[in-house]
Amino acid sequence: MLVVEDEPALLTLLRYNLEHEGFEVGEAVDGEDALLMIEERIPDLVLLDWMLPTLSGMEVCRQIRRNTEAGNLPVIMLTARGEESDRVRGLDCGADDYVVKPFSPNELMARIRAVLRRLRPALSANVLEFGDLVMDLAAHRVSRADGAIHLGPTEFRLLKHLLEHPRRVFSREQLLDAVWGPDVFLETRTVDVHVRRLRQALNKGGGADLIRTVRAAGYALDPEKS
Amino acid sequence: MLVVEDEPALLTLLRYNLEHEGFEVGEAVDGEDALLMIEERIPDLVLLDWMLPTLSGMEVCRQIRRNTEAGNLPVIMLTARGEESDRVRGLDCGADDYVVKPFSPNELMARIRAVLRRLRPALSANVLEFGDLVMDLAAHRVSRADGAIHLGPTEFRLLKHLLEHPRRVFSREQLLDAVWGPDVFLETRTVDVHVRRLRQALNKGGGADLIRTVRAAGYALDPEKS
DNA sequence: TGCCTTTCACAAACCTGTTATGGAAGGCCG
DNA sequence: CGGCCTTCCATAACAGGTTTGTGAAAGGCA
Numbered sequence: 001m002l003v004v005e006d007e008p009a010l011l012t013l014l015r016y017n018l019e020h021e022g023f024e025v026g027e028a029v030d031g032e033d034a035l036l037m038i039e040e041r042i043p044d045l046v047l048l049d050w051m052l053p054t055l056s057g058m059e060v061c062r063q064i065r066r067n068t069e070a071g072n073l074p075v076i077m078l079t080a081r082g083e084e085s086d087r088v089r090g091l092d093c094g095a096d097d098y099v100v101k102p103f104s105p106n107e108l109m110a111r112i113r114a115v116l117r118r119l120r121p122a123l124s125a126n127v128l129e130f131g132d133l134v135m136d137l138a139a140h141r142v143s144r145a146d147g148a149i150h151l152g153p154t155e156f157r158l159l160k161h162l163l164e165h166p167r168r169v170f171s172r173e174q175l176l177d178a179v180w181g182p183d184v185f186l187e188t189r190t191v192d193v194h195v196r197r198l199r200q201a202l203n204k205g206g207g208a209d210l211i212r213t214v215r216a217a218g219y220a221l222d223p224e225k226s
Numbered sequence: 227m228l229v230v231e232d233e234p235a236l237l238t239l240l241r242y243n244l245e246h247e248g249f250e251v252g253e254a255v256d257g258e259d260a261l262l263m264i265e266e267r268i269p270d271l272v273l274l275d276w277m278l279p280t281l282s283g284m285e286v287c288r289q290i291r292r293n294t295e296a297g298n299l300p301v302i303m304l305t306a307r308g309e310e311s312d313r314v315r316g317l318d319c320g321a322d323d324y325v326v327k328p329f330s331p332n333e334l335m336a337r338i339r340a341v342l343r344r345l346r347p348a349l350s351a352n353v354l355e356f357g358d359l360v361m362d363l364a365a366h367r368v369s370r371a372d373g374a375i376h377l378g379p380t381e382f383r384l385l386k387h388l389l390e391h392p393r394r395v396f397s398r399e400q401l402l403d404a405v406w407g408p409d410v411f412l413e414t415r416t417v418d419v420h421v422r423r424l425r426q427a428l429n430k431g432g433g434a435d436l437i438r439t440v441r442a443a444g445y446a447l448d449p450e451k452s
Numbered sequence: 453t454g455c456c457t458t459t460c461a462c463a464a465a466c467c468t469g470t471t472a473t474g475g476a477a478g479g480c481c482g
Numbered sequence: 483c484g485g486c487c488t489t490c491c492a493t494a495a496c497a498g499g500t501t502t503g504t505g506a507a508a509g510g511c512a
Contacts, residue, residue, distance in 0.1 A: 074344070088336040096344050097323070110314040114322060115344075139448065140395040140440045148450060152467055153442035153501095189491090190469055196492065215477065215490065378456055416458055418502065441466070441501065 002026045002043040004034040004060065005078065006052055014047065017105045021112075031055025035063055042073060045116060050079035050090070058093050065094040074115045078103075128163040130221055133202070133210060135163055147205045154179070155198045162211070162221040171218040195219055228252045228269040230260040230286065231304065232278055240273065243331045247338075248352075248363075257281025261289055267408050268296045271342060276305035276316070284319050291320040300341045304329075354389040356447055359428070359436060361389055373431045380405070381424045388437070388447040397444040421445055 001023040005011045015025045026043060028034035030053040038046070046064070050057040061075050077095040079086070090098045096115050099108055126137040132145045142149045142159065151159065157179045162170075170178070172188040180186060199211055212222040227249040231237045241251045252269060254260035256279040264272070272290070276283040287301050303321040305312070316324045322341050325334055354361040358371045368375045368385065377385065383405045388396075396404070398414040406412065425437050438448040 072344075088332050091336040091340040094343070096340060106314050110317040114317040136393075138395065139393045139446060140443050141393075141448075154468070186468095187470065189471085192491065193469075193493090196494095199492095213491070380457070412457095413459065415460090415502090419458075419504090422503070439502070 001045050001047070002028060002034065002037060003047045004028045004031070004052065004057070005047070005049045006030060007049075010049075013105070014108075017109060018112075021109055029053070031057070031060040034060055038064065038073070045074045045076065045112065047076050047078055047112075048095070050077055050086075058090065061090075061093050061095055076108075076111060076115060128160065130163055130166050131210065131223060132207065133163075135160060144202060144205055144207060149201050149204070151198070151201055154194055155201065158194055158198055159202075159221075162219075165221075167220060167222045169212075169214045169218050169220040174218065191219075227271050227273070228254060228260065228263060229273045230254045230257070230278065230283070231273070231275045232256060233275075236275075239331070240334075243335060244338075247335055255279070257283070257286040260286055264290065264296050264299070267403070268299060271300045271302065271338065273302050273304055273338075274321070276303055276312075284316065287316075287319050287321050300344075302334075302337060302341060354386065356389055356392050357436065357449055358433065359389075361386060370428060370431055370433060375427050375430070377424070377427055380420055381427065384420055385424055385428075385447075388445075391447075393446055393448045395438075395440050395444050395446040400444065417445075 001018055003011060003014050003018070003025060005014065005027075006029050011027060011029075015027070018025045023044075026037060028037050032054045034046070034048070034052075035055070037043075048057045048060060052060070055063075057077060057079070061077070064073055064075060075095045077090045077098045078101065079090065079098070080101045087098055087100075097111050099111060128135040128137065133142070134144070135142045137160070140156070142151055142156070158175065161175070161178050172191040175191050176184060176186055176188065195211060195213075199209060202210055208223050210221055210223050212220045214220060227244055229237060229240050229244070229251060231240065231253075232255050237253060237255075241253070244251045249270075252263060254263050258280045260272070260274070260278075261281070263269075274283045274286060278286070281289075283303060283305070287303070290296055290299055290301060301321045303316045303324045304327065305316065305324070306327045313324050313326075322344075323337050325337055352362065352364045354363065359368070360370070361368045363386070366382070368377055368382070384401065387401070387404050398417040401417050402410060402412055402414065421437060421439075425435060428436055434449050436447055436449050438446045438450070440446060
């Protein structure tokens, strides 16, 4: 979290409240400073005063949006100007929210939470991860260590189920129930074959085997050797 | 865009402004009505009055967040209550923004644009882009790598929907609902044919195929090989 | 008529469940 | 401790089935 504010008293107040909520707080005192810090390390969110030395908050916001790396970084504008035309301009220049001074710390925190809640699910709600393995449910894609992996429908469902319960061992019967459905009647060995195909696909890139075979019990997603 | 508001005058005002900005507007007059309409077809955004018959806006908002399908639907609360504790509660129950009556239409529109820009960059612009593909909604034109592309009405709507949710996989049923409307009764294979024509048109210039087929799942706009 | 949409039929691509075989792991007994 | 045996698992190949691509034909609508 980066706070860009040139008034020391307000900066202190903000830092106090933010740290109290568990955020790591970085500070910048003018617009150029802020852009440099963002360049160096992209924060989770930027609190941006409207009136700043060197570069106005609005200009900083525009430059953030123009930058591809940090382009969708959440920005909350902080300002003494409460007039409507300013508010419209603030939002239209790309800020995600706009808080008018004087504000109550509680309201600001609520707005920060709201903005973050909006951002996080968009990035992670439909994604399952395990180690370097990533499954994007919405895009129906699996990748590992930046390499895309192609899976057939059954292997996809199988991996999804394993990812939803990492490290847990499932018997072949449990996997048949969970992945194929409760009404199918298949050889339990069939599971072996699909596990093999899944392993083959997952390890194509050369990583360690992520599926552990538990003799006489079943399989689990778990990279550890024994 | 769904407007949930029990005061007819305000509803009319909102509809006028929203349609003027190019949104399709649906209406609901109480909370239960709203939830039903959302169930049936998920809108791009919900404008939600705080005080409603049958179910309060806050309760509606909570239920929306609880629903997995519509869980990250953008919600803007609309309310006469300007007190801080209410604002905090409103935001914390999951609303993405909170506008106090009386509000100016301009500010509301700016906030809507801000929220949409965050969640669905696609919907706030008049131009949809994906890679070298460009769709101009206003001019109803599509082009790729500087070559104009002619599409029939259905292919246009199909591509528009895919562009609004890039990389996401849609089943044939979902596409029929979203592109043809919720009440049509067509063969799911009809989608294949339109996808094929869309592909043909898009690839005429020789570019890579932008539509990914996901076996047993559907189609997605996504250029990577898989 | 001309364009667009929908359906159909067939072919191609791909996926799936099964089986056969060989190898590994663990237990039992001398 | 070592050898043998049993049980379990990994692998490969295959035949059949399902899903998708494709071309064409029939029907609608302006």
